[in-house]
Amino acid sequence: MRERYFVLLLIFLFLYSSLSMAESDNVKKPLPTAIISYLLDNASLQVPSLNDTWQWQLSGNINTSYDVSVYEIDLFETSEETIKILQAKEIYVICYFSAGSLEDWREDKDQFDDSVIGKAYGGWAGEFWLDIRSQNVKDVMLSRLDLARQKGCDAIEADNVHGFEEDTGFPLTAEDQLKFNRSLAFEAHNRAMAIGLKNDSSQAEELVDDFDFAVTEELFEFSEESALSFFITKGKPVFNAEYGEDYLNNEQHRAAMCLQSNALGFHTIILPLGLDDAFRYDCYVEEGSVDTKLTR
Structure with missing residues (x-):
């Protein structure tokens, strides 16, 4: 750090x-x-480094036993006590929340005006896109940042900040997205927290100076690794999670992917889609060769 x-x-x-x-x-x-x-x-304000390793768990009882330097956990579901336990081990804590969608199980869901709730988020029950141009949405996100600061999070990861590429029900533009994402970064920094760019790979080059690290999903599954190289060039880490069954079941394919990830300087782990710690493979380099380690 x-x-x-x-x-x-x-x-x-x-x-x-x-x-x-x-x-x-x-x-x-x-x-x-x-x-x-x-x-x-x-x-x-602290930011993660290129040498940091990570774990990502958003559901279930948080397993705090992994020998890594960064944990990402859910802002709402994780207690301050758990965050303090991790930080007592000198672990850097990233707190997750969705900035571009409404999740109908969140405690602050009623703070969103009906007019800012858009189309259903495909594949995720109870989740809907938000109109990120709205002051109402921005105000809710500011409250979430305040909660993250109150709980002691070192950084935040604001998810679903690529709505301009999706069928949200709103005429969002690339410029709308850049403005919203940059405002999140500014407000996080204003609260002494770092912020990671999540999945908005098409705007990574434009946003790399505003964000402190990147969090990605299935970077190699969808061959998007080149877009995130801007972060590595700037000395900012890229934390990647892969969910593909091929990587889980095929040791050779898993090793090949890890070889590529390590060569590019990314930190890749293979996790269940539910992010519940059911299993965890970690890409790592040992004595010049690449192996994969089942850590759960």
Whole structure:
């Protein structure tokens, strides 16, 4: 993990310039507390590194025993106690929530206006696309970011931020998506949390400077690995999960995929689609050769 120490320099420069101005005017001027608070918060902002390994579990009792440096867990379903247990092991905690869809089992579902709820999200019961242009949607997401900060999350992963490519029921444009995604990144950073770009691979090059890492699904299944190379080039990790049964059942295919993943600098694990820790294969390199490790 890396801390953004450059923010400390900003704090020093700001304090120095403010004091100099006060002395020149021979008047004591209070510093803007909101700005100082923002700078102090961001001074401790941590981001994952290219060397970090990860585990992803969104359902069931969280298995905290994996020897990895990053965990991604569900924002709503995971207790503050579990987050503290992970962090006590010096594990970096990413909290998941959907930013582009309504899930009808979430505790804040009634905060969405009827007018912002679009078409059903194909393949996922009880989930519907949202109109990301709406201030109502943005306000709910700000509340979720506040919850993540309250629970002590180190970072957040905002899912379903590619609605402009889907049949959402709203005329969303690529520019709408960029604006929404960048606002999420800004607000996460404003709360001293890092943020990962999720699955919006077609806009990865445009968003790489706004986001701190990427989380992807089935990157190799759909041959989208080239789009995420921008993150690696910038020194930002790409955490990938594969669900294909072929990778689960065919050791040779699994090893070939892991070889490719490791060569590209991605961190790939093979998981059940339900992300319930039923099994877990981890791609890793040992003594120059590639193997796959069943860790569950």
